[in-house]
Amino acid sequence: MLxxxxxxxxxxxxxxxxxxxxxxxxxxxxxxxxxxxxxxxxFKGTVADEYLTAVGLPSGTLNSxxxxxxxxxxxxxxxxxxxxAVDNGATSFCHWFQPMASSGVRHGxxxxxxNAFFKFDSDNKAVWDLKGKDLLAGETDGSxxxxxxLRATHTAGGYLKVDPTSHIWLRExxxxxxxxxxxxxxxxxxxxxxxxxxxxxxxxxxxxxxSTLGWDVPGLQTNIGLEQEIFLIPRExxxxxMDLQLTGRTVxxxxxxxxxxxxxxxxxxxxxxxxxxxxxxxxxxQCFQLGIPLRTRHREVAxxxxxxxxxxxxxxxxxxxxxxxxxxIEEVAAQFGLAALLQEKPFNNVNxxxxxxxxxxxTTDGINLLNVNQ
Numbered sequence: 086m087l088x089x090x091x092x093x094x095x096x097x098x099x100x101x102x103x104x105x106x107x108x109x110x111x112x113x114x115x116x117x118x119x120x121x122x123x124x125x126x127x128f129k130g131t132v133a134d135e136y137l138t139a140v141g142l143p144s145g146t147l148n149s150x151x152x153x154x155x156x157x158x159x160x161x162x163x164x165x166x167x168x169x170a171v172d173n174g175a176t177s178f179c180h181w182f183q184p185m186a187s188s189g190v191r192h193g194x195x196x197x198x199x200n201a202f203f204k205f206d207s208d209n210k211a212v213w214d215l216k217g218k219d220l221l222a223g224e225t226d227g228s229x230x231x232x233x234x235l236r237a238t239h240t241a242g243g244y245l246k247v248d249p250t251s252h253i254w255l256r257e258x259x260x261x262x263x264x265x266x267x268x269x270x271x272x273x274x275x276x277x278x279x280x281x282x283x284x285x286x287x288x289x290x291x292x293x294x295x296s297t298l299g300w301d302v303p304g305l306q307t308n309i310g311l312e313q314e315i316f317l318i319p320r321e322x323x324x325x326x327m328d329l330q331l332t333g334r335t336v337x338x339x340x341x342x343x344x345x346x347x348x349x350x351x352x353x354x355x356x357x358x359x360x361x362x363x364x365x366x367x368x369x370x371q372c373f374q375l376g377i378p379l380r381t382r383h384r385e386v387a388x389x390x391x392x393x394x395x396x397x398x399x400x401x402x403x404x405x406x407x408x409x410x411x412x413x414i415e416e417v418a419a420q421f422g423l424a425a426l427l428q429e430k431p432f433n434n435v436n437x438x439x440x441x442x443x444x445x446x447x448t449t450d451g452i453n454l455l456n457v458n459q
Contacts, residue, residue: 124376126173128166128253128260136165150249159217166253167202167215170260177201177259178215180223180245182266183276183408186231189333189428193412196266198225199259220262221247227266230274240269248277250401254375254409263405277401284400287446304449310397311407314438315414316390316426317361323424333428340434343388351386360421365391368410368417377406387435397443407440 124132134144140161142152152158170178179197187194204214227243228236244267251263266275273279284307291305323329328336345351355362365382372379381394393410397403411427418425430437447453 119370119373123373126255126374127376128169128255129376132169133165136169137162139168140164147249147252153221153247153249156217159221161217163215163217163220166220166260167213170202170215170255171213173255175255175258175260176203178219179259179261180247180264181261182245182264184230184266184274185276187276192415194408195412197261198223223264227268227274230266236269242269243267243274244269248281248401250281250399251405252376252402256375277404280401280404291446302448302450302452305446305454306449307400308397308445308447309400309403310395310443311403312392312394312439312441312443313407313410313414314385314390314392314440316387316431316438317364317418317423318389318426320419320422320424329424329426329431333426334431335433341388341432345387345435348386350384350388350390353384355382355384360423361389361391364418364421364423365393367420368393368413371413371417372406372410375406375409377410379410385436385438387432390436390438397445400444 124130128136129147133147137146138144142158142161142165146152146158146162152162177199179199181195181197183194184191184196202213202215202219203211206212223245225243225245226241228241230243245264246267248263248265253263254261263277265278265281266273267278268274273282287307288305292302295302295305326335328334355365357363369379369382378396378398379393380396381392383392384390385392393414395403395406395410398406414425414427427438429439445453445455452459
């Protein structure tokens with residue numbers, strides 16, 4: 086049972102847990118984000134083109150989904166991905182998907198089964214191996230995901246298909262293949278499939294509407310910039326609160342003794358003598374490697390509340406990246422003795438954490454339809 090502790094007892098413990106005067110967390114072995122390594126762990130652009138041309142494919146092959154329709158091209162892309170993965174120390178791959186109803190209950194908000202990419206050759210020797218069919222599709226048990234009803238055993242599978250609008254990426258020893266997840270009859274079991282269908286519908290019907298109005302455009306795309314607000318709190322106190330551990334928010338107890346009336350936390354200088362800035366720097370470094378343009382970091386309004394904000398991008402890529410960012414935030418915070426709270430209202434009577442969606446619709450040749458100046 087969680088033992089109740091008085092407010093004075095907790096405050097005294099927090100003061101005792103403070104670092105010694107003069108300790109600088111930010112200088113204690115924290116690696117800084119390096120622009121030269123931006124996107125080095127995502128298979129796109131010049132990183133991908135080096136490996137694609139080596140297997141006989143032209144630069145820019147991944148800019149179009151056409152490679153997914155040709156078995157020969159898919160095999161060559163898989164070979165290029167394999168060479169890149171091995172050169173970067175990877176040993177496994179997975180189809181990465183976003184099952185429905187994951188918010189607040191699933192770490193990382195994603196699903197995956199990691200498989201080592203190898204086979205045995207004719208001499209029974211293990212060798213690296215990844216084929217186009219491995220890259221394009223996968224199959225797993227779909228019966229335990231929310232699906233709207235019971236299904237017979239022969240239709241209980243879940244089927245994964247690569248999403249060529251989002252890029253393959255690498256973390257630790259695994260490459261992640263962004264994928265759609267559907268049932269035997271094609272019903273969406275994930276959050277991505279409805280998104281891609283809505284993007285396609287907006288492009289199709291938006292072009293038709295603009296044509297009726299006298300504007301012929303090559304296509305429409307939706308862009309978004311997803312801000313991410315969080316609370317960073319000492320992990321030792323997080324571990325004493327079962328409500329925070331189980332729900333991500335407080336459900337019992339008094340209000341905090343100090344609120345946000347003075348707004349003194351908002352945009353105040355991050356301190357090098359607390360772990361928060363060092364934690365945020367490491368989050369930003371890992372995101373830079375994955376090509377996530379996490380540009381802004383600052384203190385938010387409520388005590389111990391912070392925010393990251395990226396540059397905008399296509400809606401499918403940005404949503405994938407935001408899901409990755411949230412997982413990185415939770416994992417990196419633990420390395421610095423912190424717990425990251427991502428729920429929208431962790432504490433009573435102070436600001437909650439928003440995720441502002443800076444959304445726009447534009448033509449594929451760069452005209453923002455919500456910008457009257459264009």
